[in-house]
Amino acid sequence: MARLTLTDPNNPELAATIARFEQTLAALTYGGEVVDGNSRSLTLSPNASPAIQSHLSEITNQWLAFQTQLQPPIDDALLQADFAALLSQLDSAVSAYEAEAQAKIARLRWVQIIFLVVALLLLAWGYHLVHDQLIRPLAALGTVAQGIGTGKLNAAVPVLPGYELNQLGQTMERMRGEIAVYQTSLEQKVALRTQELTTAFNFSQEIVQELDPAHLMQSVADHTCDLMQGAGVAVCALDGDGRALELVAGSGPGQQYVGLRQSATRGIALPVIQQHETVVAEGGCANCGFLHHFPGDSCTAAPLQIGNRTLGALCVVRPQNPFDADEARVLTLLANAAAIALENARLIEAGKQQTEENASLAERERLAVDLHDNLAQTLGAMHLSVDQLARELAAGETEQAEMRVAEMQTNVQQAYAQVRMALTGLQESTP
Incomplete structure (x- = not known):
């Protein structure tokens, strides 16, 4: 600009340069649109820094002084002095802008560092939160589930954080308790059934060795009463024509009614004798002369059966704990063993009689x-x-x-x- 003023004051480029400088200075001071060296239009906002505004104000004053030197007559020495002062003011403004930019960059870096630290802290806190609130409770639930799967039901489910996981843990704890109760009940039933089958086997071995029908019937009544935990047992035999039952042996109160006779075609005797079924009923409602003396007690009766031939019936009664299907099945096994033993005793007795008759002949x-x-x-x-x-x-x-x-x-x-x-x-x- 100084060169053109000294060498060619009428050059149009000088006026354009002055206009562009004033536009740029106004945009820096008050904000506005400016064109950069690459002919790109930029919109600047006014700078809020007091130091920069002071530099811009000094540049404006210096520009006004320098602008008066551009008018003829031109004093070369004063023009160079004002131009040097203007350049100095511009350098100061650029340095101020650079310092402000460096400060902003430094602040941005600190913000980034703070964000990074906060992000790392959030990551650590999130990991800790996920581990404590999700991974560790799920691992505990997995351990308990594996224990339940392997039959270890003594370890309780720990209290878990969080509503959903705690609800899941409580549900699993209830399930564990129910499984433990069912397992204990099942083990007790297995032990009881094993004991019943062992007793039934020993009972069958013992009664098979008994050859006297009267002693055999009494042994059947006593063993059945012990095995079935009954209050009374009655062993009834069919008469010759199969129409009546006679109580031939009993255990407990059943011994008082030995010799009692009743029809085999009515009451509880009908399904037992005619249909070969094991029946569970209530004593007072069974329409039986023996069971009539035990009103309200639970009873079960099984046929003494060999093939399709019925020899009699075996009945058990007790005041509490109604008989279930397993106990009815055990009574059926006992009745079958007793029927076989009774038939064997009769066959042996018949064999003895036949032997005596053959010897007599x-x-x-x-x-x-x-x-x-x-x-x-x-x-x-x-x-x-x-x-x-x-x-x-x-x-x-x-x-x-x-x-x-x-x-x-x-x-x-x-x-x-x-x-x-x-x-x-x-x-x-x-x-």
């Missing part, structure tokens, strides 16, 4: 053979004695004939006794 056959031989010998001897008696009578030997007659009478009596013993099936030892 063989003895009769032996007696018949002996009788035939003895009778033939006796008759042959009597025939000879008759011939001798005739000769003795013809010879007049009276005394000898009387002795012969007495001997013949004795032989006839012996033959008569032997024939009578054979006919009556009796045998007496003879000397």
Whole structure:
């Protein structure tokens, strides 16, 4: 600008440069639009810094002084001095802008550092929060779930943070408690059923060895009462035509009603005897002469059955704890074992009777053979004695004939006794 003023004051570029400088100074001071060196339009806002505004004010004053030197007559020395002062003011303004920019950059860096530190703290806090509120509770739930899966039900679920996880933990704790109760109940039932089956096996082994039907029935009643934890047991047998049941053995109060008879075609006896079913009912409602004495008590009855043939019934009654399906099944097993043992005892007794009859028949056959031989010998001897008696009578030997007659009478009596013993099936030892 100073060069053009000194060398070519009428050059249009000088006026354009002055206008562009004034526009830029006004935009820096008051804000506005300015064109940069690349011909790009920029919109500036007024600077709020007092130091920069002071520099701009000094530049404006210096520009006004410098602008008067651009008018002729031009004093070269004053022009150069004012231009140097203007450049100095511009350098000061640029330095102020640079310092402000550096301060802003420094503040921005500190803000970034603070944001980074806060972000790291938030990350650490988030990790801690997620670990304490989510990962650790889920790990605890996973450990408890694995323990439940392996059968370890003694460890309780810890109290978990958070509403949802705490609700989940409480639900799992209730589930663990219920599973523990069910497992304990199942173990007790398994132990009870094992004991029942062991007792039933021992019972079947014992009653199979019992051959006396009366003792067998009483043993069945006693063992059934102990095994089923009953207050009373009745063992009833069908009569010959299968229309009536007779109480033949009992345990507890059932012993008082031995000999009691009732119809097998009504009441609880109908499904047990006719339909071969194990029935669970209430004693007072069973329409049974024995169960009628136990009103309100629970009872169960099973048929003494072999194949499709029913021998009788086995009944148990107790005042508390109604019989369940498992106990009814155990009673059915006991009744089947008792029926088999009873049938075996009857078969053995029938075998003994058959053996005795066979022995008696063989003895009769032996007696018949002996009788035939003895009778033939006796008759042959009597025939000879008759011939001798005739000769003795013809010879007049009276005394000898009387002795012969007495001997013949004795032989006839012996033959008569032997024939009578054979006919009556009796045998007496003879000397």
